[in-house]
Amino acid sequence: MSTIAERVKEIIVDQLQVPAEQVTPEAKFIEDLGADSLDQVELVMALEEEFGADIPDDAAEKLTTVGEAIKYIEDNSADK
């Protein structure tokens, strides 16, 4: 069974089509991983889907790095 961090990374790799080694906890979605505002919406939707979580817009806006996304899921996911 993969950890939450591994599953979040997998989704980011698939969604943003970036090499896995770039998806470090410090990596910023926009600056480092080339995401735009539409990618961010899709990414949040994919995370909600995977973890059965509801990520409200105001929370989603604060998720700017891979690490922040992992932390948010760890704190809020139904399957933690």
Added chain:
Amino acid sequence: MANFERRVVVTGMGALSCVGNSAPELWAAMVAGKCGIGNITRFDTTNFKVKIAGEIKNYEFESHFSVKEARRLDLFCQYAMIAADEALESGNLPRNLREASGLDLDRVGVLVSSGIGGLKVLCEQHQVMLERGPDRLSPLVIPMLISDIASGNISIRTGAGGPNYGIVTACSTATHSIGEAFWCIKRDDADMMLAGGAEAPILPIAIAGFSQMHALSSRNDDPLHASRPFDRDRDGFVMSEGAGVLVLEELEHAKRRGAAILAEVVGFGASGDGYHITSPAPDGSGAARAMRMALRHANLKPEDIDYINAHGTSTGLNDKFETLAIKSVFGEHPQCAISSTKGTTGHALGAAGALESIACIQAIRTSTVPPTINYTTPDPECDLDITPNVAKKREIRTALNCNLGFGGHNGVVIFRRYEA
């Protein structure tokens, strides 16, 4: 003040179609009379009256887009961009015009649109919304479905910063786009334009929608002979998909960069029937007005036209009324060659005008009239010589392309052999 003395030439062509995934393959199939229509493979047609269409074969996008790019493009827009890539490369230009030396990107425009737009993404996402709620809708649905996004995406890809919009006139979309692009260069707003159209309508909603209008052929047991323009036994058009893009360029600009000049664009005509949402005006007067306008801009007489690529959809009404339109402008017995290439390609809606403009340009360049295939039984109401079944050799200096769209939009573009 605009300088209408500027001349506009064609310096590149690209196409995707059910008979080939490049402009040379398209033309070869048109001349050979090879039909690209077959059974629909994209979806289960069990409950559909119409089970045939002209699908693009061996489609591959990987040499044009990354997986992420492709995910953001409806099929129609992918087709448009692939045709644009080919048009640029055939014109000895890079796909990314930022890499072209000495090109003023602010003077390069794009007019590539679609009759319907991103119907595939709309249908898929509508289903998602109904089944799973509005919060599950993709944020890409709107920017993927709008018809003008083809011009937008080509501009983003190439860096073209000149005039950029989308003209939507159903089945004459590409013709109007090419004609308007011609004027963008004429009036000195651009030196180069990418112009054409794209369509990806082989989807349940479009097949059923056109079928409910009784616009489509239901000759399901004989797809290769279903599209039969001007034949007495025609029973509707056969929907197909594709894209066509031309590079239009101001003559001196083309000469300065040593571009090969394929033909000159000399006239554009546009008119509205003011009659009915789907039926052409019964006397062909709307189409005739567009033909006369194009001739006037080109400063040509009807007898100067050597070849007409007719809209010739293979529907009962279009072919009959277009016959009347041609006769009213060119006389009861026109001296020019006439054909419809839709027996070969089917009807690619918003892309048709670009595919058929390529036919006109190649007809001029090779002195060849592509045939109207599947012609077996004359129709007294369509008694033009439409070059039945076999291509003909003939000197062609000037060719006229005509396309007519639902809504009563008529578009005509005239191409001429380039002569200094």
